[in-house]
Amino acid sequence: MQTYRFSELTEETLDSIVTLHEKVGVSDDWEEMQRCLTAEERKRIDVFRADLEGLELIAMNEATLWSRVVYPLLVLAEQEHIRAWAGVPLKATYATFQLEGEADGVLAPCILGRMRRPYFVVHEAKRGVNAPDPLYQLLGEMLAAAWLNWKKDTTPNQEIFGCYTVAESWAFVRGVVGEMDAEKPTFAVEKSLTYNGVSEAERIVQILKAIVAKHLSPKTNGGAEHANLSLLRIDRRETQHVSVPKQNRRRV
16 A cells, blocks of 8 residues: 655645646635634734734745744634644555655644644745645545545545635635545545635634634534535546535535
8 A cells, every 4th residue: 555645745646646637717716715703813913013024024934924824823723622733643544555744733622732634725835936736635634534434434525625825825725525535535626716814814814713613513513425526526637527525514
């Protein structure tokens, strides 16, 4: 059985281990994800933005960007027992391949002081001319998180969220992994617009809070098999329309 580290993943590698379905364009659902911010949250965002005023973010190294630009917004999404975590090892064993590595950050339940299965993963893009595409590393991390959730609740279609950051920019991804025990699972993904982590900090926190609220809602938890998401399957040779199971999403 082949083992792949997240840092090794490319589009070609993912195509060889899963049947990847990518939605063309950006769904309006991302813009409909509206969770009201409290006065305290808005105040904390103002302080966050003021702390970054005048700084040359492009000159910061990855660790500094993470601690000053990315992680503070993750913390603002915490609700009830959901907490932000950093440097989280992930490992998954599918029928014909294994995935392993470390996610830069996750949102996951905290039970008795311990982290449980993550449902939102964050990948901070590495810099350099030869740096790998952050999207495919993120997708690998999402696949691993989906497998961990499936091992616990065995829901046929696992919904999983993630995002990758490049400096102060954020791009969200929603995925549904199906046929979990097949030789080649299915993986339907759709991507958001790119948001600026400073000027659009409120919008990012609203999306993060909506994702957390979706996870906490008993009406939607574990029900990805009950609705369909119409996606376009992207193939190197042809483009065809397919119907892929999804979670019923209600934006607040």
